[in-house]
Amino acid sequence: MSELQLMVLVVAVIYLWECGVWLRRGAVAFRMDARGRWRLHHPATALGNPAGGLVLAPPLPPLGYLIPAAQSPLSVGPDGVFAYVAQCLNPGWRPPQSGRWLPFTDVRDLTVSGRRLRVGKLTLVTTNSLYQAGSLAAQLRELAALPATRREQALAATLRAAFDTAAIQARWQTFAPLARPLRNSCNLLWCYLFLLAPAAIWRFGFLRTWLPVLLVLLAFTITNTVLFHRAHRRLYPMEEDDRLTQDCLILLAPASSARAHDTLARHLFTGFHPLAVAQVLLSPEDFTAFARRVVLELRHPVLPVCPESAPPAALATEAAARTALLGAVTNFLQGQKINVPDLTRPPERAEPACLTYCPRCESQFTTPDGTCPDCNCLPLAKFPG
Numbered sequence: 001m002s003e004l005q006l007m008v009l010v011v012a013v014i015y016l017w018e019c020g021v022w023l024r025r026g027a028v029a030f031r032m033d034a035r036g037r038w039r040l041h042h043p044a045t046a047l048g049n050p051a052g053g054l055v056l057a058p059p060l061p062p063l064g065y066l067i068p069a070a071q072s073p074l075s076v077g078p079d080g081v082f083a084y085v086a087q088c089l090n091p092g093w094r095p096p097q098s099g100r101w102l103p104f105t106d107v108r109d110l111t112v113s114g115r116r117l118r119v120g121k122l123t124l125v126t127t128n129s130l131y132q133a134g135s136l137a138a139q140l141r142e143l144a145a146l147p148a149t150r151r152e153q154a155l156a157a158t159l160r161a162a163f164d165t166a167a168i169q170a171r172w173q174t175f176a177p178l179a180r181p182l183r184n185s186c187n188l189l190w191c192y193l194f195l196l197a198p199a200a201i202w203r204f205g206f207l208r209t210w211l212p213v214l215l216v217l218l219a220f221t222i223t224n225t226v227l228f229h230r231a232h233r234r235l236y237p238m239e240e241d242d243r244l245t246q247d248c249l250i251l252l253a254p255a256s257s258a259r260a261h262d263t264l265a266r267h268l269f270t271g272f273h274p275l276a277v278a279q280v281l282l283s284p285e286d287f288t289a290f291a292r293r294v295v296l297e298l299r300h301p302v303l304p305v306c307p308e309s310a311p312p313a314a315l316a317t318e319a320a321a322r323t324a325l326l327g328a329v330t331n332f333l334q335g336q337k338i339n340v341p342d343l344t345r346p347p348e349r350a351e352p353a354c355l356t357y358c359p360r361c362e363s364q365f366t367t368p369d370g371t372c373p374d375c376n377c378l379p380l381a382k383f384p385g
C-alpha cells in the first residue's frame with residue numbers, strides 16, 4: 001500500500017467513526033437519505049451492548065442528517081423521581097437502569113457531568129446526551145422548587161410540550177436555512193478530502209502539493225467552523241462550552257469538519273417525545289407503525305414491570321408516569337385522526353394454526369395459552385374467534 005493510499009484510508013476510518021452515533025436504548029434516530037426522505041432507526045444490536053447501540057449516518061454525498069430523539073429515562077411524579085422507566089421504544093430488552101428513588105425533598109446538589117445527571121456523588125441516570133441531561137436537570141430543579149400540589153400541573157404541561165408538533169416544525173424551520181450553507185460546505189469538503197486532494201497528490205507528488213492542499217483544507221475547516229458557530233449559537237444559545245469544543249474539532253479535524261452539519265442537528269429535538277418527531281418527519285405509514293409499537297410497549301412492558309427492590313413510592317410513581325404518558329400518547333394520536341383501538345388491533349394470524357400472540361412483541365404461538373419467552377413470561381393473548 002502506498003503512502004497516499006494509507007493516508008486516505010486513515011482519513012476514511014476517522015470519517016466513518018464520525019458517522020457513527022451511539023444511542024442509548026430508549027432512543028431512536030431519524031436518518032435523512034439522499035432524496036430527502038426520513039427513516040427511523042433503532043440502536044443496532046450487532047454493534048451494541050445491553051445499554052445502547054450504534055447508528056450510522058449516511059456517509060456518502062449528498063450528505064443527509066442523522067437526528068436522535070430519546071424518551072425520558074426518568075419516571076417523575078409529584079412526590080419524587082424514579083430513575084427507571086418500564087417501557088422502551090426499541091424492540092428487545094430495556095436497558096440497565098440505576099433504579100434510584102429520589103423524593104423531591106432530597107433533590108439538592110443536582111449536577112450534570114457529561115451525559116450523567118448526578119445527585120451529590122451518585123449518578124441518578126445516564127442520559128442520551130449532554131443536552132438531554134441539562135434539560136432534565138432544569139426540569140427537576142423547577143419541579144423541586146414548586147409545592148407538591150402544583151407539581152402535577154407542571155408535569156402535565158411538560159408532557160403537552162413534549163408532543164407539541166408545531167414547536168417541532170418551528171424548530172425545523174429555524175434549523176433548515178441555518179444548516180443549508182454548512183451542509184453544502186460539508187459536501188464540498190467531502191469531495192475535496194476523498195477525491196480532489198488525493199488526485200492532486202497522486203498527479204503532482206506530495207512535495208509539490210502539500211502546502212496548497214493544506215491551505216485549501218484550512219479554508220474549508222475555517223468556513224465550516226464559522227458557519228457552525230453562528231448556527232449553533234442561534235439554535236443552542238445556552239450551550240457555550242459544547243460549542244467551543246465542537247468549534248475546535250471542526251477547525252482542526254477535517255473528518256469531523258465534513259460532518260459538522262450533522263453535529264449541528266444532533267440535539268435539535270431534545271425534550272420532544274420521539275413519537276411527535278416521527279409525526280413531523282416520517283411518512284404516514286412509518287409513523288403509524290411506530291405509533292403502534294409505542295402504544296403496545298406502554299400497555300405491556302416487559303416483565304417484571306419494576307425492580308422488586310423498588311420502594312412502594314417508586315412503584316406508584318412509575319405506574320402514574322406511564323399512565324400519564326399513555327394518556328398523552330392517546331390524545332396525541334386522536335389529534336392526528338388515528339383511531340387507537342384500530343391501531344392496536346391484534347395482528348393478522350401468520351398461519352391458521354396460530355391461536356395466541358404476545359401483546360408486546362407480537363410473536364405468534366400455536367398453544368392455546370401460555371407466556372412469551374422473549375418478553376420474560378408476559379401472558380399471551382388469544383386471537384379473536
Ligand SMILES: [Zn+2]
Pocket residue numbers: 358359360361362363372373374375378
Ligand atoms: Zn413477546
